Amino acid sequence: xxxxxxxxxxxxxxxxxxxxxxxxxxxxxxxxxxxxxxxxxxxxxxxxxxxxxxxxxxxxxxxxxxxxxxxxxxxxxxxxxxxxxxxxxxxxxxxxxxxxxxxxxxxxxxxxxxxxxxxxxxxxxxxxxxxxxxxxxxxxxxxxxxxxxxxxxxxxxxxxxxxxxxxxxxxxxxxxxxxxxxxxxxxxxxxxxxxxxxxxxxxxxxxxxxxxxxxxxxxxxxxxxxxxxxxxxxxxxxxxxxxxxxxxxxxxxxxxxxxxxxxxxxxxxxxxxxxxxxxxxxxxxxxxxxxxxxxxxxxxxxxxxxxxxxxxxxxxxxxxxxxxxxxxxxxxxxxxxxxxxxxxxxxxxxxxxxxxxxxxxxxxxxxxxxxxxxxxxxxxxxxxxxxxxxxx
Numbered sequence: 001x002x003x004x005x006x007x008x009x010x011x012x013x014x015x016x017x018x019x020x021x022x023x024x025x026x027x028x029x030x031x032x033x034x035x036x037x038x039x040x041x042x043x044x045x046x047x048x049x050x051x052x053x054x055x056x057x058x059x060x061x062x063x064x065x066x067x068x069x070x071x072x073x074x075x076x077x078x079x080x081x082x083x084x085x086x087x088x089x090x091x092x093x094x095x096x097x098x099x100x101x102x103x104x105x106x107x108x109x110x111x112x113x114x115x116x117x118x119x120x121x122x123x124x125x126x127x128x129x130x131x132x133x134x135x136x137x138x139x140x141x142x143x144x145x146x147x148x149x150x151x152x153x154x155x156x157x158x159x160x161x162x163x164x165x166x167x168x169x170x171x172x173x174x175x176x177x178x179x180x181x182x183x184x185x186x187x188x189x190x191x192x193x194x195x196x197x198x199x200x201x202x203x204x205x206x207x208x209x210x211x212x213x214x215x216x217x218x219x220x221x222x223x224x225x226x227x228x229x230x231x232x233x234x235x236x237x238x239x240x241x242x243x244x245x246x247x248x249x250x251x252x253x254x255x256x257x258x259x260x261x262x263x264x265x266x267x268x269x270x271x272x273x274x275x276x277x278x279x280x281x282x283x284x285x286x287x288x289x290x291x292x293x294x295x296x297x298x299x300x301x302x303x304x305x306x307x308x309x310x311x312x313x314x315x316x317x318x319x320x321x322x323x324x325x326x327x328x329x330x331x332x333x334x335x336x337x338x339x340x341x342x343x344x345x346x347x348x349x350x351x352x353x354x355x356x357x358x359x360x361x362x363x364x365x366x367x368x369x370x371x372x373x374x375x376x377x378x379x380x381x382x383x384x385x386x387x388x389x390x391x392x
Contacts, residue, residue, distance in 0.1 A: 229312075311336040321346045
């Protein structure tokens with residue numbers, strides 16, 4: 001049996017063997033290990049560095065620490081746990097940085113208005129509350145990089161939304177959005193002033209390009225979220241055999257979305273409302289599957305795409321859209337729904353949520369966008385206050 005003893009010396013470890021086993025014995029693996037240690041002495045026995053060397057070493061460590069801390073901080077800003085909304089003029093996170101997470105909830109405002117109405121605010125707020133681990137992005141056509149918006153802005157909706165840490169508001173720059181997609185050539189050729197439905201058509205195109213490039217979920221600005229959508233690749237049925245394009249979600253670079261963009265250009269007709277929207281989604285889905293009627297609350301599957309039951313988003317169909325603005329004896333539970341589409345296109349802003357009206361829409365505001373609802377109450381109080389000139 002080989003007997004070994006570890007002996008400490010100022011510069012190395014040495015192996016001592018008993019003489020009785022020196023001759024004729026091969027060194028064991030322990031000896032080879034010791035040779036390795038001898039070649040690489042323990043660091044604590046190395047000669048001391050000069051004061052200048054120690055100082056340089058400390059500086060290197062500090063720089064490395066600062067570099068790693070900076071990376072971790074930026075990751076935390078873009079992580080699924082922490083988001084930060086900064087005034088637009090000072091916002092150093094670009095749309096690409098946020099969108100590259102691939103799981104954003106995207107809203108579009110393709111008009112030039114800078115003051116979103118309460119329904120838009122409610123839609124964004126409800127999504128921010130339901131999807132707290134995901135960035136909520138509102139793209140606005142009327143916004144520019146020079147527009148200064150902060151928590152003290154005179155625009156009520158911006159002040160409200162800027163208080164939500166996972167909400168981001170960016171300018172909608174269509175030419176940039178359409179880069180590297182089939183839609184760029186169409187965009188360069190079309191004349192917006194001559195388009196009958198430009199606000200809707202440009203929105204239909206932008207949502208396809210954004211989801212194809214970055215993935216995530218697109219929602220119209222009249223959709224109130226009430227619970228998370230579990231599917232990743234899905235279309236929303238407006239009714240049996242007919243798809244909406246007001247809510248849909250796909251991973252980035254999904255072939256179905258690319259095919260939709262190609263068909264958008266090939267079959268373009270801006271004079272027919274919805275030709276590049278729900279009719280586009282429906283005709284493309286029909287190329288993949290034979291669509292059938294829904295039974296109960298079941299969802300359908302078309303290859304790798306979930307075709308979700310109308311109850312998921314359209315429990316109140318568009319012919320009955322005004323029921324959202326009526327008083328119900330007993331409010332529906334919407335147990336089978338992920339979100340509710342309030343049909344603002346049908347409403348055309350004729351009906352609004354009024355504080356104290358006890359309508360179904362008011363109850364939805366109270367539950368799913370309470371901050372927006374509080375703003376309605378405050379505005380109602382201001383309207384009820386007498387004019388100082390009248391008092392005098």
